Amino acid sequence: xxxxxxxxxxxxxSVAEALRQVNPDVSAAYPITPATDIMQRFTAFVSxxxxxTEMILVESEHSAMSACIGASAAGGxxxxxxxxxxxxxxxxxxxxxxxxxxxxxxxxVNRALSAPINIHGDHSDGMGxxxxxxxxxxxxxxxxxxDNVIQAFYIAEHMAIRLPVMVCLDGFIISHSIERMEYLDxxxxxxxxxxxxLVHPLLDIEHPVSYGPLVLPDYYMEYRRxxxxxxxxxxxxxxxxAWDFERMSGRKYGLFESYRLDDAEIGIVxxxxxxxxxxxxxxxxxxxxxxxxxxxxxxxxPFPYEEVGEALKHLKAVCVLDRxxxxxxxxxxxxxxxxSSVVPFKNRPVLINKIYGLGGRDYLPEHAELVLNELVKxxxxxxxxxxxxxIGVRE
Amino acid sequence: xxxKGWKELxxxxxxxxxxxxxxxxxxxxxxxxxxWIEDNCIHCLFCWAYCPDMAVRVxxxxxxxxNYDACKGCGICxxxxxxxxxxxxxxxxxxxxx
Numbered sequence: 001x002x003x004x005x006x007x008x009x010x011x012x013x014s015v016a017e018a019l020r021q022v023n024p025d026v027s028a029a030y031p032i033t034p035a036t037d038i039m040q041r042f043t044a045f046v047s048x049x050x051x052x053t054e055m056i057l058v059e060s061e062h063s064a065m066s067a068c069i070g071a072s073a074a075g076g077x078x079x080x081x082x083x084x085x086x087x088x089x090x091x092x093x094x095x096x097x098x099x100x101x102x103x104x105x106x107x108x109v110n111r112a113l114s115a116p117i118n119i120h121g122d123h124s125d126g127m128g129x130x131x132x133x134x135x136x137x138x139x140x141x142x143x144x145x146x147d148n149v150i151q152a153f154y155i156a157e158h159m160a161i162r163l164p165v166m167v168c169l170d171g172f173i174i175s176h177s178i179e180r181m182e183y184l185d186x187x188x189x190x191x192x193x194x195x196x197x198l199v200h201p202l203l204d205i206e207h208p209v210s211y212g213p214l215v216l217p218d219y220y221m222e223y224r225r226x227x228x229x230x231x232x233x234x235x236x237x238x239x240x241x242a243w244d245f246e247r248m249s250g251r252k253y254g255l256f257e258s259y260r261l262d263d264a265e266i267g268i269v270x271x272x273x274x275x276x277x278x279x280x281x282x283x284x285x286x287x288x289x290x291x292x293x294x295x296x297x298x299x300x301x302p303f304p305y306e307e308v309g310e311a312l313k314h315l316k317a318v319c320v321l322d323r324x325x326x327x328x329x330x331x332x333x334x335x336x337x338x339x340s341s342v343v344p345f346k347n348r349p350v351l352i353n354k355i356y357g358l359g360g361r362d363y364l365p366e367h368a369e370l371v372l373n374e375l376v377k378x379x380x381x382x383x384x385x386x387x388x389x390x391i392g393v394r395e
Numbered sequence: 396x397x398x399k400g401w402k403e404l405x406x407x408x409x410x411x412x413x414x415x416x417x418x419x420x421x422x423x424x425x426x427x428x429x430x431w432i433e434d435n436c437i438h439c440l441f442c443w444a445y446c447p448d449m450a451v452r453v454x455x456x457x458x459x460x461x462n463y464d465a466c467k468g469c470g471i472c473x474x475x476x477x478x479x480x481x482x483x484x485x486x487x488x489x490x491x492x493x
Contacts, residue, residue, distance in 0.1 A: 099407065100408070101406045200405075200407075200409045210410040210413075211410075219398075219404075223408055225401040
């Protein structure tokens with residue numbers, strides 16, 4: 001029987017609690033703001049004997065991910081956490097973890113990339129790693145971060161998947177702010193995650209295996225094709241996990257969240273914490289009779305194009321808010337996914353793109369109002385002033 | 396060997412058959428070929444010990460002809476060969492030349 005505990009905790013604390021409950025075999029990490037707090041709490045669990053995890057303290061994130069890869073290939077359930085420059089330093093290992101099909105779970109506390117150096121919430125780290133073959137789940141608040149970490153183990157270790165999963169939450173805005181949320185009991189979490197199923201563990205000396213062979217032009221493309229195929233199956237595993245999780249917790253998850261979207265004429269697409277502020281402003285617009293709605297992607301990699309396209313195609317005008325710019329590209333990274341999603345439909349919404357909140361710049365209700373008012377105008381006139389611009393920036 | 400399609404591969408390129416590198420013929424990489432001159436050979440087996448692959452074959456304690464399917468032509472055997480009275484038992488010859 002599931003019992004819950006209502007608590008007031010930070011996002012990082014909720015992630016550390018989920019990791020304590022999962023009790024992985026191995027963790028290797030290096031501290032970096034704002035993710036430090038997760039591993040600081042987790043290493044206290046290790047020191048106090050609350051978990052049986054083998055904690056490896058390393059000298060860099062490059063080594064942290066390398067140690068995670070080794071431990072995962074050896075046959076352990078493995079997790080880590082990082083942010084920003086830490087993720088950047090892991091970059092080459094990220095591709096190795098996914099290419100070797102190792103089900104590592106990593107919390108990514110989103111933070112801006114240098115230079116100029118900045119420690120605050122921004123999605124440029126996660127977006128920079130979006131094509132590294134990992135699964136990415138994005139989280140609006142502490143509750144979603146906690147729930148996503150628990151589901152991440154289920155998805156990563158699913159026998160049809162076996163891929164690493166990154167769980168993203170906004171640095172400081174979520175990682176360091178205290179919120180009311182609910183914890184599940186330990187036994188429920190452990191039953192949900194289940195025992196770790198071994199696939200070709202290096203430590204099974206009765207069945208020796210080799211990891212990481214050189215694969216030349218005669219086979220490399222076949223391995224990439226196989227990776228693309230397993231990515232196409234991920235959304236089923238994500239929905240399986242969500243269904244089981246909902247039966248256990250009462251909290252509903254999907255590939256993305258739709259908020260007042262079914263009969264909406266204008267809409268905002270935004271990731272993570274800014275969705276909360278946006279929903280409040282949408283409610284205010286609805287009170288004035290304006291049919292506004294929101295779509296908040298949860299599974300960003302692999303991106304569920306078909307489902308997102310279906311959910312947005314009936315709208316007249318949509319603004320995609322990006323908390324990262326893709327320098328030199330036509331639009332922000334989220335915008336490009338949304339544009340790809342609606343392309344197959346003959347009648348599709350007009351799309352505009354705003355870059356907001358870089359380096360932790362506050363996203364305020366008036367920013368959402370500004371965007372929604374612009375969408376109302378586009379819906380009425382059919383005219384677009386500018387397709388992409390920065391908002392909340394000084395000229 | 397018929398090449399496999401992407402659906403037949405082990406996930407993560409994991410090799411589950413120990414020692415299957417013997418099936419991989421690397422002899423085609425060779426630019427220089429070691430030539431064994433039996434008359435100069437004292438069967439010290441330095442070549443067998445030094446060969447980084449398994450290109451030197453031995454039978455009943457004596458070396459026999461190279462396995463050219465495994466030889467990449469690195470030339471270590473020719474370098475290490477003490478020969479007989481200053482005459483090498485292994486010399487490197489450029490492939491494609493007599």
